[in-house]
Amino acid sequence: xxxxxxxxxxxxxxxxxxxxxxxxxxxxxxxxxxxxxxxxxxxxxxxxxxxxxxxxxxxxxxxxxxxxxxxxxxxxxxxxxxxxxxxxxxxxxxxxxxxxxxxxxxxxxxxxxxxxxxxxxxxxxxxxxxxxxxxxxxxxxxxxxxxxxxxxxxxxxxxxxxxxxxxxxxxxxxxxxxxxxxxxxxxxxxxxxxxxxxxxxxxxxxxxxxxxxxxxxxxxxxxxxxxxxxxxxxxxxxxxxxxxxxxxxxxxxxxxxxxxxxxxxxxxxxxxxxxxxxxxxxxxxxxxxxxxxxxxxxxxxxxxxxxxxxxxxxxxxxxxxxxxxxxxxxxxxxxxxxxxxxxxxxxxxxxxxxxxxxxxxxxxxxxxxxxxxxxxxxxxxxxxxxxxxxxxxxxxxxxxxxxxxxxxxxxxxxxxxxxxxxxxxxxxxxxxxxxxxxxxxxxxxxxxxxxxxxxxxxxxxxxxxxxxxxxxxxxxxxxxxxxxxxxxxxxxxxxxxxxxxxxxxxxxxxxxxxxxxxxxx
Amino acid sequence: xxxxxxxxxxxxxxxxxxxxxxxxxxxxxxxxxxxxxxxxxxxxxxxxxxxxxxxxxxxxxxxxxxxxxxxxxxxxxxxxxxxxxxxxxxxxxxxxxxxxxxxxxxxxxxxxxxxxxxxxxxxxxxxxxxxxxxxxxxxxxxxxxxxxxxxxxxxxxxxxxxxxxxxxxxxxxxxxxxxxxxxxxxxxxxxxxxxxxxxxxxxxxxxxxxxxxxxxxxxxxxxxxxxxxxxxxxxxxxxxxxxxxxxxxxxxxxxxxxxxxxxxxxxxxxxxxxxxxxxxxxxxxxxxxxxxxxxxxxxxxxxxx
Numbered sequence: 001x002x003x004x005x006x007x008x009x010x011x012x013x014x015x016x017x018x019x020x021x022x023x024x025x026x027x028x029x030x031x032x033x034x035x036x037x038x039x040x041x042x043x044x045x046x047x048x049x050x051x052x053x054x055x056x057x058x059x060x061x062x063x064x065x066x067x068x069x070x071x072x073x074x075x076x077x078x079x080x081x082x083x084x085x086x087x088x089x090x091x092x093x094x095x096x097x098x099x100x101x102x103x104x105x106x107x108x109x110x111x112x113x114x115x116x117x118x119x120x121x122x123x124x125x126x127x128x129x130x131x132x133x134x135x136x137x138x139x140x141x142x143x144x145x146x147x148x149x150x151x152x153x154x155x156x157x158x159x160x161x162x163x164x165x166x167x168x169x170x171x172x173x174x175x176x177x178x179x180x181x182x183x184x185x186x187x188x189x190x191x192x193x194x195x196x197x198x199x200x201x202x203x204x205x206x207x208x209x210x211x212x213x214x215x216x217x218x219x220x221x222x223x224x225x226x227x228x229x230x231x232x233x234x235x236x237x238x239x240x241x242x243x244x245x246x247x248x249x250x251x252x253x254x255x256x257x258x259x260x261x262x263x264x265x266x267x268x269x270x271x272x273x274x275x276x277x278x279x280x281x282x283x284x285x286x287x288x289x290x291x292x293x294x295x296x297x298x299x300x301x302x303x304x305x306x307x308x309x310x311x312x313x314x315x316x317x318x319x320x321x322x323x324x325x326x327x328x329x330x331x332x333x334x335x336x337x338x339x340x341x342x343x344x345x346x347x348x349x350x351x352x353x354x355x356x357x358x359x360x361x362x363x364x365x366x367x368x369x370x371x372x373x374x375x376x377x378x379x380x381x382x383x384x385x386x387x388x389x390x391x392x393x394x395x396x397x398x399x400x401x402x403x404x405x406x407x408x409x410x411x412x413x414x415x416x417x418x419x420x421x422x423x424x425x426x427x428x429x430x431x432x433x434x435x436x437x438x439x440x441x442x443x444x445x446x447x448x449x450x451x452x453x454x455x456x457x458x459x460x461x462x463x464x465x466x467x468x469x470x471x472x473x474x475x476x477x478x479x480x481x482x483x484x485x486x487x488x489x490x491x492x493x494x495x496x497x498x499x500x501x502x503x504x505x506x507x508x509x510x511x512x513x514x515x516x517x518x519x520x521x
Numbered sequence: 522x523x524x525x526x527x528x529x530x531x532x533x534x535x536x537x538x539x540x541x542x543x544x545x546x547x548x549x550x551x552x553x554x555x556x557x558x559x560x561x562x563x564x565x566x567x568x569x570x571x572x573x574x575x576x577x578x579x580x581x582x583x584x585x586x587x588x589x590x591x592x593x594x595x596x597x598x599x600x601x602x603x604x605x606x607x608x609x610x611x612x613x614x615x616x617x618x619x620x621x622x623x624x625x626x627x628x629x630x631x632x633x634x635x636x637x638x639x640x641x642x643x644x645x646x647x648x649x650x651x652x653x654x655x656x657x658x659x660x661x662x663x664x665x666x667x668x669x670x671x672x673x674x675x676x677x678x679x680x681x682x683x684x685x686x687x688x689x690x691x692x693x694x695x696x697x698x699x700x701x702x703x704x705x706x707x708x709x710x711x712x713x714x715x716x717x718x719x720x721x722x723x724x725x726x727x728x729x730x731x732x733x734x735x736x737x738x739x740x741x742x743x744x745x746x747x748x749x750x751x752x753x754x755x756x757x758x759x760x761x762x763x764x765x766x767x768x769x770x771x772x773x774x775x776x777x778x779x780x781x782x783x784x785x786x787x788x789x790x791x792x793x794x795x796x797x798x799x800x801x802x803x804x805x806x807x808x809x810x811x812x813x814x815x816x817x818x819x820x821x822x823x824x825x826x
Contacts, residue, residue, distance in 0.1 A: 044602050052560070129569035131562045147565050203573065206604025226613060227776035228687055252686070255780070256771045258669060262684045263774075266677045404553030404789055411557065420559060441563045 033247040033519060035501065038260045038272040042227050042253040047208040048187045049123045049130050054423070054510055055273075057184050059251055062232055062514050063215040064187035067097050067116070067166070068178050072516035075508045076345045076427050078178045082111055082188065082216065083166075091463045092173040097166045104237040105190050106213075106220040113160035115188035115216075121153050123185060128201045135185040135425070138177060140169045173463035176428035182511065183425055190214040218244045218515055227253055245518045261496070270498045270519075277376060280331035283496060290506035291343035292493040293424030295336055295432065298384075298486040302447040304416050312361040313483040317352065319391040320384055322488060329379045332494050336487035338480050339422075340432040343490065343508060347429050349473035352480030352487065366395035367416040370409055373400045377419055380488075410444055420444075421491070427508055429472045430459070436479060447484035526810065533806045540802045541591065541795065545584055548791050555600035555789040574600055587792070591799060601788040607796035610781055614765070615800075617687060618777035621696055621770075622763030628701025629708050629758075634751070636705070637712025641720060641747070642739045652709065659706030668699040668772040685774035696773040700766055704758055711754055716747035745819060752819065756812035760805040 043056040051060050061070070069081030083097040103111040120139065123130045126148040137143045140157030144150035157169030170177065180186070191200065193214040198205035207213065213221045218240070219232035230251040234244055252269065254260035257276045263269045264286075275287065298316075300307050307313060322335030334342065337351035369385065371377045378400050385396040396417075401409070409415050424431035435442035437453050452475055459471035479485075497504055502518040556562055556570050571577050574597070575586065590596055596606035636656065640649040659667075672695060676684030683692050719725065720743050728742045765779025778797065785793035817823045 045604060047604075050603055052558070126565075126569060129566050129573055131556075131558075131566060131570075133566060134563055203570075204598030204603045209604055225776065227774070227780065252774070254685070254774060256774075259672075259685050259772055259774055262669070262672055262677055266680065266684050268683055268685065402787065403559075404557055404787065405551070406553075407557045407559070408552035408554075411561075441561050444561065 032521065033245075034250055035246045035248075035514075035517065035519060036250045036252065036268065036270045038254050038263065038269050038274075039230075039251040040254060040273040042255075043230070045208060046213075046221070046224070046230075047205075048184045048189065049119070049128070049132070050203060050208075051184060052131050055253070057511055059230055059232070060184045060187070061217070061511050062219040062249055063213075063217045063221060064184065064189075065103075065217040065238075066181055066184075066187045067099075068181045070182060070505075070507070070511055070513040072503070072505050072513045075506065075512075076179070079513075086178075092175050092177065093170045095168045095170070095177060097168070099164050099166065100239060101164065102239040103216065104239065105216050106235045106237055107190075107193070108237050109190075110163075111188060111216050112163035113166040114163065115190065116166050117158050117160050118191045119187065119189045120156070120158050122189065122201060124153075124156065125201050129203055130185075132185045135180070135183055138170050138172070138174050138180065140171050142171075172460045175463065175465050175468060176426065176430060179428050180426045182509075184511070188216060190216070219249060222248070229253075240515065244515050246514065249514060264496050264498075270501050271504065272496045275332075275494045275496060277329075277331045280494065286496045286498060287494070288497055288506075289332060289492040289494050291341075291508060292491050292510065293341050293343060293427065293431070293508045294421060294491040295339055295341055295487050296333075296419065296421040296489045296491060297336070297339065298488060299410065299418040299420050299445055300484055300486065301413060301416050302445050302484045303413055306363060306365070306367060306416060309361055310482065312363075313486070315361060315392055316388060316394070317483055317486045319387050320486070320488065321387060325380060325383055326489065329376060329383060330489060333489040333491045336490045338476055339436075339485065339487045340429045340476055341424070341490040344424075344429055344432075345427065345508075347469065347473070349429070349476035350480060352483060361392070361394070363394055366397045369396050369398045369417040369419075370406055370415045371398060371400045371419050372403045372406050381419060413446065419488070424509060429469070429476065430456075433472055433475050433479070436484065445484045447482075449478070449482060449484070452478050452482075522814065525814070529806075529810045529813075533803070536806065537799060537802055541588060541799060542584075544795055544798045545587065548789070548794050549580070551786075551789065553789055555791065557789075570600075574598075587795060590792075591795065596796065597792055599790055599793050601785070601790040601793065607793045610793060611778065611796065611800055614776060614778040614781060615763075617775060618765035618770075618779060619763045621693070621700065621765070621775060621777060622759070624693055624697035625700035625704065625762050626759060628697055629704035632701070632705035633708025634712055634748075637709040637751075638716055638739060638744065638747075640709070640713045641716030641743075642735075644717065649713075653713065656706040656709040659702055660710070664699050664703055664766065664768045665772060667702060668695075668769060671695055671699055672772070687773075687775050692773075696769050696775050699772070700762065700769045704762070707754065707758070708751055711750045712747065715750040716743055719743040719745075719747035722746065749816065749820065752812055752816055755815075756809040757805060760801070760808040764801045764804055 039058055040055040041053060043051070043059060045051055045056065046059055046063065048060045048064055051057060065081045067081055067083040069079045071077035071079045082099055082103045084100040086095055086097045088095050099111065099113060105111060120136055122128060123133055124136055124142050124146045126146055133146045141150055141155050145153060145156050159167040161167065193212060194200055194205060194207045197207040197210060209224055215221065215235065218235060218238050220235040222231040222233045224230045232249040234241065234247050238244065254273065257274045260269065260272050260274065261276050261279055264272050300313065326333055326335065338349060340347065340349065369381055371381045381398045385398055388394045388396055406418065410418055422432065422435065434440060434456060436447060437443065437456055438448040455471050455475040455478065459468050462468050462471065493510055500520045502520055503516050505512045505516065556567055575583060594608065596608045599605055599607060636652045640653050643649055672684040675682045675695060682695055684695065686692050725738060725743055728738050765777040767779040767783045769775065770777045770779045781793060782797050785797055
């Protein structure tokens with residue numbers, strides 16, 4: 001009898017458990033003026049000093065406003081944010097910002113110049129260890145302070161003569177400084193609320209997840225349910241609140257683009273982050289392909305003796321039929337003719353070198369091509385392998401691996417070729433060129449070219465915009481001639497958008513203003 | 522029974538310690554570190570991060586420190602979620618996986634058990650072949666095929682259910698069904714096998730000889746013995762189900778623990794890898810113990826020992 005009872009107890013308890021968990025679920029309220037955005041990976045942090053991914057930036061961008069705001073119309077326009085106006089000296093080394101008096105934090109206190117100074121000190125503090133600290137190196141002495149060779153922050157080029165005035169002194173003439181200021185690492189932060197939840201210089205302080213989260217942008221955080229949804233609601237204290245039309249933004253993380261696509265199809269989402277490649281071009285009424293500042297490229301190991309021959313590098317580049325790759329595999333983007341994307345505004349520079357008769361170069365052993373284990377990367381690598389084999393008789397050995405293992409191999413210099421992408425952080429060719437300087441830590445190609453370094457340096461030192469672009473174009477041409485990296489595609493930002501979303505602005509750097517967006521019912 | 526439980530828990534300690542040790546050194550042997558990114562971090566910042574998280578200390582110090590953190594439940598900040606610890610992640614996501622796992626188990630039993638019993642009782646008839654072929658397909662078709670198919674059918678075409686999220690009651694249906702169907706197929710096969718064996722036993726012949734109805738023979742006499750293989754399968758299956766399924770959680774965007782297993786490894790988050798692995802190991806040990814107790818309760822021939 002007891003044993004029968006045992007079986008029934010187990011089954012009975014199971015039924016009960018199911019009943020109770022079923023009861024505990026609650027349904028989701030849905031308001032009409034809500035924009036539901038597919039947002040890619042789950043954010044790791046919403047602290048603007050910790051956030052590094054674009055998925056995090058999409059949200060940080062709605063929560064925090066910097067001196068300069070994103071334009072709702074044209075991405076490259078400079079639109080006042082917290083600063084109502086500004087002046088610069090003739091050499092573009094000192095910028096004086098006047099903060100608007102009605103700029104407020106979401107707790108109602110005013111945004112003052114000290115909030116910016118506090119933010120910059122935190123990001124640059126050597127004990128904080130912010131991955132994005134280098135974004136502030138434009139400020140005088142900022143690099144020294146961050147590298148701990150200067151201990152007095154007063155020597156860094158930030159001054160607050162009064163609560164409404166912020167003076168930024170720069171290391172070099174920086175004509176594109178206002179463009180750079182749009183990056184989220186330049187946003188102010190609310191020191192008291194950070195200190196209330198832990199150490200100000202502690203990277204593990206979780207202030208940016210709290211309900212008491214204080215921000216100064218058009219939106220403030222309502223809830224963050226991890227891997228489910230982040231809900232932002234209108235910040236009533238925002239100075240321009242009357243021009244904010246959408247009352248709440250819902251950001252949904254999606255690891256799987258197929259899931260995101262189905263969610264869009266079934267009406268659960270208004271905008272997607274991506275389009276699965278087999279769906280490209282099949283939803284013309286909702287598909288958008290905005291120009292983006294992003295280039296995919298072959299990373300060459302410039303220390304490898306096998307790739308020493310410039311003719312080989314040029315031949316490799318020339319043998320790639322980029323149009324075919326786009327048509328057959330990538331389904332999006334444009335064939336790249338230089339590293340800085342063609343969508344860079346007002347920038348003219350030469351394409352990379354081509355010659356009509358690619359030379360046949362004899363290699364004694366096959367080149368090692370490391371790619372990540374993403375399906376599309378493997379397919380691209382195999383297609384290129386075939387093109388090189390057929391046109392040049394060059395043998396390639398492809399090895400695909402998990403991404404962190406790939407990075408470890410690249411950092412150890414144990415490779416010949418790899419396939420990566422670079423996304424511009426601000427709208428200026430410098431965002432693409434400065435990374436190939438000899439001493440840049442982004443320079444994974446291990447390319448060292450004094451002539452290139454000299455050109456970038458000269459462009460950094462000049463206050464003449466024409467001369468500056470000429471120097472950058474010259475550097476670009478040199479990069480295209482030497483080919484330490486081989487540009488493949490200029491990417492586009494491909495996504496699906498519901499017809500009821502109006503005035504969703506395109507953005508070259510995928511950081512847009514949410515202010516002007518409207519929903520038609 | 523108490524003595525049995527205490528012995529089992531005592532045996533769990535060296536097992537968990539061995540799992541901890543193996544995982545600890547495997548994680549360190551994996552190429553790439555928690556801070557390596559496509560956009561490389563400056564060397565002095567990398568150095569600061571390594572120092573902050575204690576990666577610069579000698580390995581034996583890290584080994585014992587992390588061990589102590591797991592014994593005392595005092596976890597360090599995670600490298601992938603700087604504001605959180607692995608305790609936060611597990612407390613946050615395990616209830617979701619538990620709920621999904623229990624629902625899926627319910628689906629699996631509600632479908633698998635009757636199908637298996639019926640197939641055994643009507644051996645070599647259509648009622649045996651049809652459901653069993655179906656079960657074979659269920660086992661062969663992975664969840665990443667069934668899941669999207671169900672989502673397309675019930676979510677996109679019929680529009681009855683949300684295809685992603687974990688908000689309302691109805692959001693539980695698709696993931697539980699997907700996960701449950703897979704286990705239902707297993708349970709059906711195990712039940713059929715166990716029942717066939719039981720139905721050939723002498724005591725069944727006796728029961729029939731005494732004039733018990735066929736219904737009573739199958740559901741009362743044979744089922745008690747026939748269900749044994751299912752109960753043994755239950756333990757590991759339950760542990761696997763409630764600790765979350767990466768595939769199902771990704772397909773339906775369910776905020777469960779399963780995805781953290783994979784994500785922690787991919788992002789080389791040492792602390793989170795160790796915590797999730799140990800948590801899973803502990804769950805398996807407990808589930809197996811519960812199953813052993815259940816078997817003794819159901820089978821008078823077994824004793825604790």
